[in-house]
Amino acid sequence: MKDIYIAEQQRKLGTGGISRRQFIASMIAAGFVLPGALTMSERVLAAVPKKGGKMRIGLGHGSTTDSLDPGTYENGFSQNTAYMFANHLTEVGSNGELIPELAESFETDDAKTWVFKIRKGVEFHNGKTMTPDDVVASINYHRGEASKSAAKGVLSPVVDVKADGDNVIFELDGPNAGFPYIVSDYHLIIVPSVDGSIDPGAGIGTGAYSITTYEPGVRSAGVRNPNFFKEDRAHFDEVEILSLIDVTARQNALMSGEVDVIDRIDPKTVSLMGRNPNITILEKTGTLHYTFPMRVDAAPFDNYDLRMALKLSIKRQEMVDKILLGHGALGNDHPISTANAFHASDLPQREFDPEKAAAHYKKSGHSGKIQLSSSDAAFAGAVDAAQLIAASAREAGIDIEVIREPKDGYWSNVWNKKPWCACYWGGRPTEDWMFSSAYVDSSEWNDTAWKTTDGAKKFNQVVNAARGELDEAKRRQMYAEAQTLIHDDGGAIVPMFANYIMGHSNKVAHGDDVAANWDLDGGKLAERWWFA
Incomplete structure (x- = not known):
């Protein structure tokens, strides 16, 4: 009963139901001494996402040949930019499980015909409401004989994709129990269409941030999308992604406070960086x-x-x-x-x-x-x-x-x-x-x-x-x-x-679970993380 009471008080503090003073008083009443109650309140409040601030991300990726065209994405700079401004039918959650994203749900009877129910009321950054036709056009861009998309291979089992009311139906050439994972591929962003065609380089999506700056292989930046469909995400006011391929320059940028998060820390220097009291090292084992x-x-x-x-x-x-x-x-x-x-x-x-x-x-x-x-x-x-x-x-x-x-x-x-x-x-x-x-x-x-x-x-x-x-x-x-x-x-x-070895300022916070399908919470840090 005591554990249930504590958990409920923590929930109330985290959601604003009680003040910090009330929480501390309730913990003292539950048998905690004052220092312990203070520490507990700090941990609860630190875990509560806060809005505001500019997130600066330094990546060991990028090339001057990069493009906003999703068929050309070939490195982490393009991938993280895509996750900043766009979304997919499904996504790998922080706990590693596949969940619906722009799809509200997905189902199949035979693993050969897959039906994705498309989420209603989602807006693109240009104000257009997303429809199943946009999904079909976005997927078809990567298919066909003439396609040069890097995602052409993963979509090769698809023989037909069509809109049917609120649904998009994929017909495959054979059963594929893992197909819902495929449509979370970072190339397969959903973008607005006109008459069945998309503008692949427009940089318009449904994502947490709308693009304000894009310099291939140098930097991309965005501001919070006020109409983002995920109410519990997109905590920063702005996000800036910088290409810092040189590992020494990237690590120095984090240590000097020029950026807030970096990826690909050199294993040779991870111990040294870990001794910096202002930096947290985050290491995850995945498929890299x-x-x-x-x-x-x-x-x-x-x-x-x-x-x-x-x-x-x-x-x-x-x-x-x-x-x-x-x-x-x-x-x-x-x-x-x-x-x-x-x-x-x-x-x-x-x-x-x-x-x-x-x-x-x-x-x-x-x-x-x-x-x-x-x-x-x-x-x-x-x-x-x-x-x-x-x-x-x-x-x-x-x-x-x-x-x-x-x-x-x-x-x-x-x-x-x-x-x-x-x-x-x-x-x-x-x-x-x-x-x-x-x-x-x-x-x-x-x-x-x-x-x-x-x-x-x-x-x-x-x-x-x-x-x-x-x-x-x-x-x-x-x-x-x-x-x-x-x-x-x-x-x-x-x-x-x-292993994925990342580092971030102690000002940065994230959930207990951090996805390991890619660096930086599966590339979703701009959407999922916040400043403490």
Whole structure:
């Protein structure tokens, strides 16, 4: 009974039902001494979102080639900007569970036909009321033969999408129990339409903040949307997102008070920053992984034995120890984390084996240098990680030349273009979503170009079949096979999974739960966090 009473008094204080003085008196009456009652009141009030202030976010992402066009989003700068001004049919909540967003609800009888009931009374920043037709046009922008959208692959199972009264109906080419996750993909923002078409670069959405400034790869800013449909969100008056790719500059900006929140803290300096009394370090384990994709449509990576030689020539534990400093875990050359439901835990961990690597390299017939492009734009320590790969490969007789690429333009000029480079992936909450984003043959973001080998063809068949398999045991077996195919035949080197390491001023507050599907509360900090 005492616990119930305390919880009720805390609720009343948090909602303004009683004053701080009344709360302290009630806690003393309940048996607490004055210092304890004072501390408890401070904690309750700190957890109550307050309106006001300008939130400044420093991100280790951004490129001058960025755009407001959702089909082009390729880094965290674009992603966080999208979450600032727009919304999706569904979202991953702070507790990691999928919840409706612009959809009021979603349902299916067979996992093949999905019906999303669209929320009424939601306004775009231009004053237009959102309709199911806007949803259909926004989704269709990413579909079709001519689409170059990065989300084309994840929508490939959709054969038709149409408005029906207050609903939007998706017809898939087969059952997909995880489809509601797909429509939370950050590319799939809902924007206003005219006669079935959208203006993809207008930057008009339904989100918590309407855009006031947009400088590609530099900064974006917005002011609170007074008509935002979520009454318990959008606490700041203004939000500014800054591209601070240099990790030292980003961390100094937080320590000097120039920004309030940063992402991608360097593991080498996290302990030092944690000693700053004005800063809180926030670390979350999710699906973030660092990769070195080899494009199998380009020599010499079109050779299976050469790819296997490189996979066997890497000291993964050394990379976790020296690059992540323990803030992560070993990767096994596939993108599925132990945080995913169907991680292939029985797949043997690939180990450094210079003898086998040398044998495969000899069988490949290759000789001479192999170029590996890297930049810390990919992740903190990416150049050092590339040097570690080169050093361990030398023990197998493989000569790797590390090319240090410029940070600016890395995602448009190097990644998904040069034959071998450094990369990061935020991962996805479901196996099908991850595979559809970066590994199926229809994905624009298939950065290994793994599409035509026998293993790739088998992989696509398995993923398509697993997507519609409703028996969990069978689906687990299928996804294990898919991971094995990437591990063996694919062009992805995935040496490590990294924790999200973020930092914020002690003036910043957030809920007890912080989502780990992306950095910074799943990219939703502008909407969810507040100043204490």
